[in-house]
Amino acid sequence: MLTGKQKRFLRSKAHHLDPIFQVGKGGTNTNMYKQIEDALEARELIKVSVLQNCEEDKDSVAEQLTHNTRADLVQVIGNTIVLYKESKNQKTIELPS
Template identity: 60%
Template sequence: MLTGKQKRYLRALAHHLDPIFQVGKGGVNDHLIRHVQEAIEKRELMKISVLPNCMEERHEVAAEIAEKAGAELVQVIGKVIVLYKESKDHKQIDLVGMP
């Protein structure tokens, strides 16, 4: 579980990132989850955009992706979801010694 300070720090780091994946009318499926898991292991922090044709509510989509991918939901702002998961092999973000 992330603290408020950690979330604020991660939001600042994610500000300049572009969304990697899009959730459209197909919604959340196993194919999307597998790709999110692979990408977040390498990046630790990522954005996903929810397209206007997605029938599900964006907060539900964010919670479902975070839970199934084993990631922490940092933020849902507008149609953009920010996720974080500590990498085992490609550690880049240090939440313990953050500024």
């Protein structure tokens, strides 16, 4: 679980990132969870865009993604979800305590 200070730090890091995944009409699925887990292992911090034609609510999509990838939800802003998961092998982000 992330503290407020850590979330603030990660939001500032994520500000300049572009979304690398999009959730559309089909919603989320197991293949997407696997790909997001792989991206989190490589990058630690990613953005996911929820398209307007998505039938699910952005907050429920964020909950599904965090639950199925075991990542921490940093922020939901607009239609963008920011996720963080500490990498096992390629740790690059040092969180403040």
